[in-house]
Amino acid sequence: MEIGTIKAVHIYVHEQIYVTAELELNIKGVNYIFGGHRVFLSGMHGGESCDAPYLGRFLFRCMHVCNVESWDLLKSSKVLADIRDGRVIAIGSTSGHNWFNPTKEFQIMEDEKEQTGTSSRINSKTSG
16 A cells, blocks of 8 residues: 555546546656546436446545545545556555445445345336
8 A cells, every 4th residue: 555645636528428537646756547437437417327326426435535525625635545557446544444446336336236126126026
């Protein structure tokens, strides 16, 4: 784990269809991207009605880790960074007590959505 500084925050349109967000981190003089289109995309109008709210979750969790109440206040915040294969895969509070790994959290959201959908289909079959 390395301590880094958030140098910039970005929310942008990707391929004129999707919205994504990323943090630009500086760790020991090297710039890294955390998030962005390789990690998640939200569709037009926030995604399809069945899509998990990735953008909202990403924004909220980044602010939560840094203990700020506005996306703009993330800039200059210090974070711990978990770097693997040259990529930041998770950020954590400097105390190390609050970590955000979007790939893992988004997979949990997908699994919960599938379980909810499966139980809804089972319940509708048994009540019909």
